Amino acid sequence: xxxxxxxxxxxxxxxxxxxxxxxxxxxxxxxxxxxxxxxxxxxxxxxxxxxxxxxxxxxxxxxxxxxxxxxxxxxxxxxxxxxxxxxxxxxxxxxxxxxxxxxxxxxxxxxxxxxxxxxxxxxxxxxxxxxxxxxxxxxxxxxxxxxxxxxxxxxxx
Amino acid sequence: xxxxxxxxxxxxxxxxxxxxxxxxxxxxxxxxxxxxxxxxxxxxxxxxxxxxxxxxxxxxxxxxxxxxxxxxxxxxxxxxxxxxxxxxxxxxxxxxxxxxxxxxxxxxxxxxxxxxxxxxxxxxxxxxxxxxxxxxxxxxxxxxxxxxxxxxxxxxx
Numbered sequence: 341x342x343x344x345x346x347x348x349x350x351x352x353x354x355x356x357x358x359x360x361x362x363x364x365x366x367x368x369x370x371x372x373x374x375x376x377x378x379x380x381x382x383x384x385x386x387x388x389x390x391x392x393x394x395x396x397x398x399x400x401x402x403x404x405x406x407x408x409x410x411x412x413x414x415x416x417x418x419x420x421x422x423x424x425x426x427x428x429x430x431x432x433x434x435x436x437x438x439x440x441x442x443x444x445x446x447x448x449x450x451x452x453x454x455x456x457x458x459x460x461x462x463x464x465x466x467x468x469x470x471x472x473x474x475x476x477x478x479x480x481x482x483x484x485x486x487x488x489x490x491x492x493x494x495x496x497x
Numbered sequence: 498x499x500x501x502x503x504x505x506x507x508x509x510x511x512x513x514x515x516x517x518x519x520x521x522x523x524x525x526x527x528x529x530x531x532x533x534x535x536x537x538x539x540x541x542x543x544x545x546x547x548x549x550x551x552x553x554x555x556x557x558x559x560x561x562x563x564x565x566x567x568x569x570x571x572x573x574x575x576x577x578x579x580x581x582x583x584x585x586x587x588x589x590x591x592x593x594x595x596x597x598x599x600x601x602x603x604x605x606x607x608x609x610x611x612x613x614x615x616x617x618x619x620x621x622x623x624x625x626x627x628x629x630x631x632x633x634x635x636x637x638x639x640x641x642x643x644x645x646x647x648x649x650x651x652x653x654x
Contacts, residue, residue, distance in 0.1 A: 355550050360517050360580075360598055393512050393596060397580040398653055418651050421578070421600060423517075423554040439550060441517055443578060445653070494575050494651060496555055496602070 342433065343380040345477045348426040355428055355439035362401035363388030365487045366413045366447045372467050373487075374449070375474065376408050376460035384474035386483065387460070388442065401445045409463045410455025413447040419487050420444050420495025427479050444483050444495075499590065500537040502634045505583040512585055512596035519558035520545030522644050523570045523604045529624050530644075531606070532631065533565050533617035541631035543640065544617070545599065558602050566620045567612025570604040576644050577601050577652025584636050601640050601652075 346352030363386045366374040375384050387408040391400040398415050405413050420443075427440035454463040466474070471484050486495050503509030520543045523531040532541050544565040548557040555572050562570050577600075584597035611620040623631070628641050643652050 358517060358548060358550060360515060391515060391580070391598075393515060394582050396582055396654065397578060397598075415653060418575075418578070418653060421554060421575070423548070425551050425553055441548075441554075496572060496575060497553065 342431070344430045344432065345381070345479065346428040346430065347478055349428075352428040353430055353437035355425065356437050358439045358441050359390045360397060361388055361390045361442045362397050362404060363442055363444045363483065364401045364405050364413065364415070364447050365419060365444065366405060366409075366411060366449055368449055368465060370467075372465040373471055374405070374409055374411060374454070375464055375466050375471065377462035377464075379459055379461050381477070382475070383477050383480065385476065385480045386444070397443055398445070401447065405447065406452065408457050408460045410452045411449050412451035414450050415445045415447045417446040418443070418494045419446060419483065419491075420497065422479070422483065422495070422497055424497055440479065444487070446487070499588070501587045501589065502538070502636065503585040503587065504635055506585075509585040510587055510594035512582065513594050515596045515598050516547045517554060518545055518547045518599045519554050519561060520599050520601045520640065521558045521562050521570065521572070521604050522576060522601065523562060523566075523568060523606055525606055525622060527624075529622040530628055531562070531566055531568060531611070532621055532623050532628065534619035534621075536616055536618050538634070539632070540634050540637065542633065542637045543601070554600055555602070558604065562604065563609065565614050565617045567609045568606050569608035571607050572602045572604045574603040575600070575651045576603060576640065576648075577654065579636070579640065579652070579654055581654055597636065601644070603644070
């Protein structure tokens with residue numbers, strides 16, 4: 341389904357839902373980071389998605405990475421919690437206007453091979469110095485920057 | 498409304514919702530911690546509650562502390578993210594069975610005076626060495642322990 345990201349935009353629809361989700365920076369032994377080329381909006385992003393009932397958010401993180409990239413991973417830490425109400429994600433298929441609620445974890449790969457999916461047309465390991473060269477939504481670019489800064493404390497936004 | 502906490506209990510209702518919430522350890526200059534005596538289940542707890550649409554989770558934290566304790570505070574850090582699907586919170590009034598999703602922040606007081614509310618029959622500053630003497634739900638006791646341990650990394654459960 342198509343997804344449109346709005347940020348601090350008077351044209352944005354009013355939020356009608358909040359759904360906790362996880363995104364993951366999977367970092368391999370060379371320091372390269374796992375990214376997907378999204379099918380829903382043509383942007384690059386860290387893999388991730390919405391929590392299902394019955395799972396913990398760490399389980400969500402591991403499951404979404406596997407589904408979108410083919411990589412098995414283990415969560416190692418936290419970059420930040422992103423809950424800015426100015427960021428609205430609109431799904432054209434059903435009119436859901438979801439207010440951002442995303443937790444960004446770090447992880448290390450423990451198996452699998454990069455494999456595209458219906459949600460990810462390309463899956464790549466990208467050297468950390470090249471991540472910001474990719475086309476990304478503003479909100480994802482901010483997450484990348486927070487990861488690259490290696491902040492001593494998690495971002496709480 | 499009455500609230501019943503279940504943990505890893507075959508009698509627990511199946512979760513039918515997940516609602517992000519914030520809890521806050523407000524610590525004063527003497528190291529004492531702000532706690533409330535809940536009206537809904539007679540336990541002691543850190544103040545906190547569910548996120549409203551249109552606010553960030555840090556805003557939720559500050560608002561709930563004010564509503565439940567009368568204290569104005571400023572968020573200073575993170576203790577952990579608690580999303581264990583074995584913890585179900587059942588609301589007898591409407592049958593909602595909410596799966597735990599709580600972020601525990603630290604904060605410092607910047608104004609106000611301890612004031613009970615409809616959700617908090619007593620509001621106290623308790624020295625840190627006495628917090629575990631209070632009657633608390635298992636899940637809240639674990640959060641207290643994580644705070645007291647002063648972990649270098651946030652709990653991700």
